[in-house]
Amino acid sequence: MRVLELYSGIGGMHCALRDSDIAHEIVAAIDVNTTANKIYKHNFPETNLMDCGIESLTARQLDGMKIDMIVMSPPCQPFTRVGKKLDAEDIRTQSFLHLLSLLPRLNNCPKYILVENVKGFEESETCLKLHKTLMECNFAYQEFLLTPLQFGIPNSRLRYYLIAKKAPLKFCFENSSEILNSLPVDSALRYVPATFSSHQPTTLLKNCNKSHRSVPDVLGQDHKTENTSQTVEKSTDCTQNTYSEQDGTMGKNYDRERKNNDTRDDSQGRFTMTCTICRERCLQTSGDIMRQLSEDCDKCQCRPVMDFLEDNTPQYFDSFMLTKKDLKRFIVMDIVFPCLQKTTCFTKRYGHFMEGAGSIFQMSEKISDMEEASELKIRTLELKNRDNWSDEDYQVLLRLKLRYFTPREIANFLCFPSTYHFPKDLSRIQLYRTLGNSLNVYLVSILLQLMVKDPK
Numbered sequence: 153m154r155v156l157e158l159y160s161g162i163g164g165m166h167c168a169l170r171d172s173d174i175a176h177e178i179v180a181a182i183d184v185n186t187t188a189n190k191i192y193k194h195n196f197p198e199t200n201l202m203d204c205g206i207e208s209l210t211a212r213q214l215d216g217m218k219i220d221m222i223v224m225s226p227p228c229q230p231f232t233r234v235g236k237k238l239d240a241e242d243i244r245t246q247s248f249l250h251l252l253s254l255l256p257r258l259n260n261c262p263k264y265i266l267v268e269n270v271k272g273f274e275e276s277e278t279c280l281k282l283h284k285t286l287m288e289c290n291f292a293y294q295e296f297l298l299t300p301l302q303f304g305i306p307n308s309r310l311r312y313y314l315i316a317k318k319a320p321l322k323f324c325f326e327n328s329s330e331i332l333n334s335l336p337v338d339s340a341l342r343y344v345p346a347t348f349s350s351h352q353p354t355t356l357l358k359n360c361n362k363s364h365r366s367v368p369d370v371l372g373q374d375h376k377t378e379n380t381s382q383t384v385e386k387s388t389d390c391t392q393n394t395y396s397e398q399d400g401t402m403g404k405n406y407d408r409e410r411k412n413n414d415t416r417d418d419s420q421g422r423f424t425m426t427c428t429i430c431r432e433r434c435l436q437t438s439g440d441i442m443r444q445l446s447e448d449c450d451k452c453q454c455r456p457v458m459d460f461l462e463d464n465t466p467q468y469f470d471s472f473m474l475t476k477k478d479l480k481r482f483i484v485m486d487i488v489f490p491c492l493q494k495t496t497c498f499t500k501r502y503g504h505f506m507e508g509a510g511s512i513f514q515m516s517e518k519i520s521d522m523e524e525a526s527e528l529k530i531r532t533l534e535l536k537n538r539d540n541w542s543d544e545d546y547q548v549l550l551r552l553k554l555r556y557f558t559p560r561e562i563a564n565f566l567c568f569p570s571t572y573h574f575p576k577d578l579s580r581i582q583l584y585r586t587l588g589n590s591l592n593v594y595l596v597s598i599l600l601q602l603m604v605k606d607p608k
């Protein structure tokens with residue numbers, strides 16, 4: 153399969169192709185971002201990486217490449233929920249529209265196309281243009297809204313995906329005009345990470361396994377307490393915490409106290425719940441706090457965060473610790489610890505913006521530290537002037553040992569292979585930014601395989 157990787161960034165699609173069982177050659181990768189290209193080149197020096205605008209491509213050039221497949225993640229800013237949603241009017245959409253204009257003019261039209269974008273793209277005029285072009289070129293296509301959480305990966309990253317196949321080729325499943333929220337086949341696929349760390353079960357995890365009900369539950373994000381452009385009422389209905397509604401950026405890892413009347417424990421310690429992933433209502437056996445804290449059913453449970461952590465000396469993590477200034481944003485943080493099974497979406501603003509940019513990792517495993525911090529949060533929420541913190545307050549937060557996830561850990565959540573590396577001369581912010589723009593490798597590799605699979 154001769155593949156053209158457009159908007160290649162740091163090569164998420166490249167990794168997904170390698171993970172898939174598709175025999176392929178990447179004919180060219182194209183991106184204009186210098187940092188992303190540097191990372192791409194560092195990992196895939198053999199690939200023909202073209203540092204040019206996609207709007208400069210011609211039909212002749214594409215025909216000359218004899219491409220079987222195009223994979224691409226066009227810029228998402230014109231379609232994001234928090235952006236201006238300028239859609240086709242946004243200058244950043246022009247290169248994609250240019251590409252769409254080329255497709256019907258190709259003599260060697262590719263047989264397969266995979267597109268990834270943010271949730272919101274499916275409602276855009278640009279998406280309609282994509283549909284129209286695909287139909288004109290005789291493609292069948294299927295759209296999805298999927299999150300890695302559905303595949304056992306503890307990271308929320310709800311994204312739009314489209315896979316398209318040119319007639320007379322057919323999908324191995326009955327495609328529909330509906331956007332699917334799950335795979336039409338083999339929906340039990342689960343990601344099994346390589347052992348990223350030798351992180352041992354911790355004190356906290358041991359407590360988790362002992363049905364410890366008293367872990368503070370109020371350290372997570374509270375969305376109605378800050379001056380924010382995205383004021384979101386905290387839900388009392390756990391079904392509203394579904395991936396389709398919140399795009400991961402509003403996760404609430406600590407906020408697990410079940411407020412929904414339907415989720416009471418019965419005499420055998422069981423409770424009913426609506427799984428946030430498959431949305432089925434199920435009776436769950438409680439027994440450990442992981443189960444009680446989780447809002448996902450047995451079938452959908454993700455692997456714990458600890459499976460994705462870097463294994464290194466405490467000194468290594470020193471530079472990732474939150475500063476006093478960062479700690480001031482304590483009440484909007486989504487704080488996670490090793491045995492939890494969900495992190496929020498890591499965006500390109502991670503590391504310099506706190507709210508909705510990605511989860512923060514708590515290194516302290518002492519329940520007493522969490523309880524103190526929990527009380528502090530309650531007190532802080534009641535305060536009018538939240539900048540007025542005492543030294544004692546800081547000490548409480550410092551004891552939590554909060555740090556950013558490292559770029560490697562974020563790459564782990566995105567399922568980049570352990571052989572993937574970053575050039576040493578790039579800053580951490582550059583790495584966070586490019587990783588935040590990237591994609592979940594495992595999820596895309598599944599879609600690639602689904603796309604090329606022939607009907608029986």
Ligand SMILES: C[S@@+](CC[C@H](N)C(=O)[O-])C[C@H]1O[C@@H](n2cnc3c(N)ncnc32)[C@H](O)[C@@H]1O
Binds near residue numbers: 226244586591
């Ligand atoms: C959403 S990111 C894609 C990320 C990529 N899939 C990855 O795994 O890193 C969009 C990329 O498109 C690139 N881009 C934006 N406009 C472009 C254009 N006109 N021509 C080429 N690349 C462009 C950006 O530099 C960015 O790396």
